[in-house]
Amino acid sequence: MTEEKKHGCRVTDIFVCGRCGYCCQGETTVSLDGDDQNRMIVELGMERDKVRDRYWRVTGNVVQMKTVNGHCIFYMEGTGCTVHKGRPWRCGQWPLHPSILSDKNNFETIRDSCPGINKELSYEKFCEVLRCLLDDKKNIIF
Ligand code: SF4
Numbered sequence: 462m463t464e465e466k467k468h469g470c471r472v473t474d475i476f477v478c479g480r481c482g483y484c485c486q487g488e489t490t491v492s493l494d495g496d497d498q499n500r501m502i503v504e505l506g507m508e509r510d511k512v513r514d515r516y517w518r519v520t521g522n523v524v525q526m527k528t529v530n531g532h533c534i535f536y537m538e539g540t541g542c543t544v545h546k547g548r549p550w551r552c553g554q555w556p557l558h559p560s561i562l563s564d565k566n567n568f569e570t571i572r573d574s575c576p577g578i579n580k581e582l583s584y585e586k587f588c589e590v591l592r593c594l595l596d597d598k599k600n601i602i603f
Pocket residue numbers: 477478479480481482483484485555556574575576577578
């Protein structure tokens with residue numbers, strides 16, 4: 462986690478990742494775009510076909526990571542993400558998704574699923590800081 466500070470606002474005012482791994486659980490994962498796929502291949506140092514066979518679930522044009530025992534194949538208990546530098550950008554963005562700004566329900570859903578969100582803040586205050594952080598950046602990637 463980086464202590465990002467822009468225009469006087471800090472990520473840590475709204476979110477500190479506790480590395481609980483809850484966001485890596487479930488029978489589906491985020492999808493990988495082309496850049497994600499290439500970055501993961503480089504990080505793993507394997508050929509595309511091998512990465513695809515071993516780690517990806519491909520459904521039509523949608524590429525996701527396989528799951529094992531109810532979590533992403535790259536998640537390891539006690540270690541966390543084992544492909545950290547090569548993880549999909551959506552993993553790096555979580556939980557500070559811009560959709561929080563447009564819908565309080567999104568905020569509440571994300572807040573309830575991520576223990577790292579500062580639960581002391583009102584929706585309005587949370588959005589104020591998130592908007593400030595996103596001011597000069599489309600996405601915040603950790
Ligand atoms: S659920 Fe939240 S606190 Fe837990 S690892 Fe994911 S981002 Fe970090």
